[in-house]
Amino acid sequence: MRINVIGSGYVGTTLAAxxxxxxxxxxxxxxxxxxxxxxxxxxxxxxxxxxDDLVADHAGAxxxxxxxxxxxxxxxxxxxxxxxxxxEDGSIDAxxxxxxxxxxxxxLADTDEDHLVVVKSTITPPALEEVRSALFGACENAEGRxxxxxxxxxxxxxxxxxxxxxxxxxxxxxxxxxxTERLEAVYEPLLAAHDAHVVRTDPATAMLIKYANxxxxxxKISLINDxxxxxxxxxxxxxxxxxAIGLDDRIGEQFLRSGVGWGGSCFPKDIxxxxxxxxxxxxxxxxxDAAVELxxxxxxxxxxxxxxxxxxxxxxxxxxxxxxxxxxxxxxxSRAIPIIEGLTERGAEVVGYDPVATENMRERxxxxxxxxxxxxxxxxxxxALVVTDWDEFATLDEEFxxxxxxxVIDGRRIVDPQEGIVYEGLTW
Ligand code: UDX
Numbered sequence: 001m002r003i004n005v006i007g008s009g010y011v012g013t014t015l016a017a018x019x020x021x022x023x024x025x026x027x028x029x030x031x032x033x034x035x036x037x038x039x040x041x042x043x044x045x046x047x048x049x050x051x052d053d054l055v056a057d058h059a060g061a062x063x064x065x066x067x068x069x070x071x072x073x074x075x076x077x078x079x080x081x082x083x084x085x086x087x088e089d090g091s092i093d094a095x096x097x098x099x100x101x102x103x104x105x106x107x108l109a110d111t112d113e114d115h116l117v118v119v120k121s122t123i124t125p126p127a128l129e130e131v132r133s134a135l136f137g138a139c140e141n142a143e144g145r146x147x148x149x150x151x152x153x154x155x156x157x158x159x160x161x162x163x164x165x166x167x168x169x170x171x172x173x174x175x176x177x178x179x180t181e182r183l184e185a186v187y188e189p190l191l192a193a194h195d196a197h198v199v200r201t202d203p204a205t206a207m208l209i210k211y212a213n214x215x216x217x218x219x220k221i222s223l224i225n226d227x228x229x230x231x232x233x234x235x236x237x238x239x240x241x242x243x244a245i246g247l248d249d250r251i252g253e254q255f256l257r258s259g260v261g262w263g264g265s266c267f268p269k270d271i272x273x274x275x276x277x278x279x280x281x282x283x284x285x286x287x288x289d290a291a292v293e294l295x296x297x298x299x300x301x302x303x304x305x306x307x308x309x310x311x312x313x314x315x316x317x318x319x320x321x322x323x324x325x326x327x328x329x330x331x332x333x334s335r336a337i338p339i340i341e342g343l344t345e346r347g348a349e350v351v352g353y354d355p356v357a358t359e360n361m362r363e364r365x366x367x368x369x370x371x372x373x374x375x376x377x378x379x380x381x382x383x384a385l386v387v388t389d390w391d392e393f394a395t396l397d398e399e400f401x402x403x404x405x406x407x408v409i410d411g412r413r414i415v416d417p418q419e420g421i422v423y424e425g426l427t428w
Contacts, residue, residue, distance in 0.1 A: 001025070001185060002075035006100050008035045008065065010046050010160070010265075011120055011153055012081030017044065017051055018164040020058035022189040027075065028065040039065035047329070050161035072107035073115065077186060079151070080104070081120040084127070090272030091280070094127035098134035105138025108146050115142075116182045119150045122211070122270055124277040125204040147179040150203040152210030157264065158327035165190065169197040173206025211274040215288055218267040220255045222291035225298055228258030228427025238427035239413060258427040260387055260411030261298040263324030263333035268295075298426070299338040302411050303346070305424045306383050309407045312348040316404070318377040319343070321388025321412070322354035322361040329356040331364065335411065336387045340365055343385075353377035355390060375399040383407040389414040 001024050005016040008030040016028040016039075028039055035045045042059035044051040055063065072078055082100045084092040101117065108115050117135055119128065132148055139146050150173035155163045170187050174180040180200055184191075191198065199209065228238035238258045246253030262268070275288050306312065324334040331337070336352070340361075343350045350368040352361060358370045371377040374396060378384055382405040386393055389412035397418055400406050406421040417423035 001077065002027070003186065004029055004072055004075045004078040005081060005120075006030070006078060006104065007081040007083070007121075008032070008039060008045055009081065009083055010048070010157075011155065012079075013039070013044055013046055013055070014048060014051060014155060014160045014164055015079060015081055015120060015153070016063060017054040017058065018161060019186070020061075020063040021054050021165070022187075023062070024186070025062045026058075026064070027071060028063065029067070029069060029072070030065065031067055033067055036065040036067050039063070048160050049158060054161065069103050069107040072104055073111045073113065075115070076113070077116045077118060077182060078104050079118045079120045080131070084121050084123060084273075086269050086272060087276075089276050090269075091276035092123060092127055092269075092273045094123055094130045097121055097123065097127070098130045101131045101135040102138045105135040105142075105146070109139045109141050111139075111142055111145060114145050114147070114178060114182075116147045116149055116179050118183065119148070119203070119207075120153060122152060122266075122273075123150075123207055124211075124273060125207065126277060126280070128203060128207065147174070147176055147182075148203065149174040149179050149183060150206040151183060152206055154210070154213060157325070157330055166194050167196045169199055171199045171201065171206045171209050173201055173203035175202060211270055214267055214270040215274060215291075217255050218262050218271055218295070219287060219291040221258075221262050222294040224256045224258045225261060225427065226294055229301065232425075232427050236428075237425075240428075257389075257413070259298070259413060260302055260335040260339075260426060261295040263335050263337075264330065265332045268292075268333040296338070298411070299335050299342060302339060302385055302387075302409050302426055303342040305409045305426065306385065306407065307346075309422055309424070310383050310405050312343065312346050312383055314347055315349065315382040316351055316380055317343050317348040318374075318381040318384040318403075319350060319352045320354075320374055320377060320384055320386045320393055321390055322352050323357035323388050323390075326388055326390045329354075329360055331357050331360040334361075334387070336361065337364065339385055339387055339411075340368060344368075351377045351381065354388065355392065375402065378403050380404050383409065386410045386412055386415055388412065 006029045020026045038045045042056040044055045082097040172183045231238040242256035322336045379402045393414045400421045
């Protein structure tokens, strides 16, 4: 099938390359000429394991890129994978997405063929209506030949290609039978090879499924963090508790790692967006509010634990891990950000280390020191805060001996507590 993917960011590039891998003929459309050139050269414009290989395999064959919307009508489906920036109040700004929908509509204004426009970006029901008006306002002449659907993604950074090609579920939000059939045809090669559940529903429900999925997982982590804080008060190990409650199928063992909380581009943004959208309708969701509040508090609890052992004013303190999770250089909403801010407020000299995320964090905090190894950060430090669960932190041992005050506050349960150090787990 011929498919357009508009937007070649994180989601769009993964989608375009994976659809090409399923055998479709894919045209990626992006306004950024550098991105288009990279794709046509067989290079992925973003880093994601496995993506470079897919782009290299298919570029010039069944994956092409362009800045022009001219060839939009030649395809049967257009996916919109455009960024939705957050506003100050957490709500999403659907203007860039609506602009792309309008240009798609203009391109389809005189089409004689049925064409399905599918929103891949995560958007709230009111934003979906904005997109609908922009699209159909621009192609009134197409008289029912253009359809609008939603098809949320559930991709994790670091395993996005794998998640796309072997999904647990595929959610199709459509309004007409032909649209459902067309989206099923898009995913047919994948569904034939994998045992994924297909959820067929309407466009707004599909998006609420996405928001609920992320809200549930983030709240699950906040709940285990809440329980973990209680455990810590009683000297109980929250991980022992989590292992046991995870045996209950109704709870499940995943996403029960308590600690310094969740970050990244999806959980914080999506939860803020769904809260803001609900508030706009007059409903303030208390549990989701509490999940966010607790997540904001976990870094403070780490800093409080450090304060219990050492006054860091004027002293060197190591922050181990700057990425929001291991396996990525993404620092968006990383818990390291409030940790660095809290240390700076205390007058500490912050020294950060991360195997891959240093340059991204340097853009935000250009004035702190960065080292190229964990031992170098620990050397002479009066405390160390472990913020990301990179495997290499599990093997730190005599490196702690070089600290001026060997106080280690672990926010991810990754360090192996050595004799001779003061070790505090956040929830154990
Ligand atoms: C998430 C969702 O998993 C994915 O389905 C969605 O499409 C996008 O958002 P991602 O942001 O890549 O994916 O990261 P994920 O692996 O889910 O971790 C999110 C955050 O939660 C990280 O900061 C991680 O450290 C934290 N986390 C995760 C915990 O604190 N405890 C856990 O048990 C699991």
